[in-house]
Each structure stands twice: as C-alpha cells, then as structure tokens.
Amino acid sequence: MKIELKPLNTSDFSIVVEWVNQHDQDFLMQWAGPTYQFPLTVEQMEEHYSKGINSLESDVYLYMIKDLTNNEPIGSFQIGRFNMINKEAIIGRFLMKDEGYRGQGIGRRALYQLIQMGFEIFQLNRIKLNVYDINKRAIKCYESVGFRKGKITENVHRSLKNEEWNNIEMVLNKESWMNYREGINFL
Numbered sequence: 001m002k003i004e005l006k007p008l009n010t011s012d013f014s015i016v017v018e019w020v021n022q023h024d025q026d027f028l029m030q031w032a033g034p035t036y037q038f039p040l041t042v043e044q045m046e047e048h049y050s051k052g053i054n055s056l057e058s059d060v061y062l063y064m065i066k067d068l069t070n071n072e073p074i075g076s077f078q079i080g081r082f083n084m085i086n087k088e089a090i091i092g093r094f095l096m097k098d099e100g101y102r103g104q105g106i107g108r109r110a111l112y113q114l115i116q117m118g119f120e121i122f123q124l125n126r127i128k129l130n131v132y133d134i135n136k137r138a139i140k141c142y143e144s145v146g147f148r149k150g151k152i153t154e155n156v157h158r159s160l161k162n163e164e165w166n167n168i169e170m171v172l173n174k175e176s177w178m179n180y181r182e183g184i185n186f187l
Helices: 010-020 025-035 042-048 106-120 136-144 174-183
Strands: 003-007 060-067 072-083 088-096 126-132 148-158 164-173
Touching (some): 010 025, 010 042, 010 072, 025 126, 060 106, 072 106, 106 126, 106 136, 126 136, 136 148, 164 174
Antiparallel strands (some): 003 060, 060 072, 126 164
C-alpha cells in the first residue's frame, strides 16, 4: 500500500474522534496522555488546538495518513512543541484507523516520512516522543526507524486493569538518523 501524509484540517477532527472512541479510556490515555476526557469530542480537540494548527505560531502540525489507492484516511499524528533554539520537536498522537492497518509497516513508513520532514523541512536536530512501556508494538515501530529509549518516568498512570504504566521518552538525533536511514529498506 502506498501512503502519503496530508495536513489534517479541523474538519477532520470528527474522523479522529470516531477512531479514538472505538476504544476505551486507557487507549485515549495512550494516545494523548491526560489531555482529554473519555469519550473524546470534537469540542475537546477544538479547545485543545484553540491557537490553530499547521503553523509555527500554533506550535503544532497535524497530519493525516492517506492510502493513495483510494485516498482514504487511515491514520494521523502530529509534530509540535517546537523548540527552535535547540532545534527539536515532539511527535505525538500517533493513531491508526483500526487494527487492520497495524502490523503491515504502514505506521513505520508514515513515521519515516514525518521524521524526514522534521529534519529536512523544519531543520530540526532532534525529535522526541513519549510512549508508555506497555505499548510494545509502538516501541518496536519507533526503534525500527532509529529512535532510542531515554528517560523513563515510573508509575505515571494506573490503567483500568490496575496496571502501572511507565513513560519512556524516546529520542532520535539528526546525525544518528542520517547514518541510520541508509540501512532502512522498507520504503
């Protein structure tokens, strides 16, 4: 499947809300941390992005992952919290439409494209992301494009199943990326 990243519009918030609400509040916590209340609503997203989206002034760019064979949206994520002094930003809110799109390398290819934009278009030197330790698939995906585990913050969330989750900050430096991407052959 060929994919492409397209800027997500506020009119697409309803699609993201639908995808998230197919799951439970623990899923919402994995996706967005404590930002929202379950069930997610378009109004919550509009309030959260009240400064706008897709500009340096808003400090966040949201992207829809599109299947080019039918132009169908199949996922989304964002890059934001830009620190232009240190030339770094954070990737977050990575979401695939449903389980059928996981495990096929689609997320990895989309992440690769976003990282490439971060280093080439935004001229970043470092990209970070946060992931809960229970999300093994996501960690594997992030590591497959060069992210490495960094700081771990323990017991940041207690799940509905009474499990303690630890937060892992993962980091990818531009220099490492430039060396690492030569060995990536899934595109």
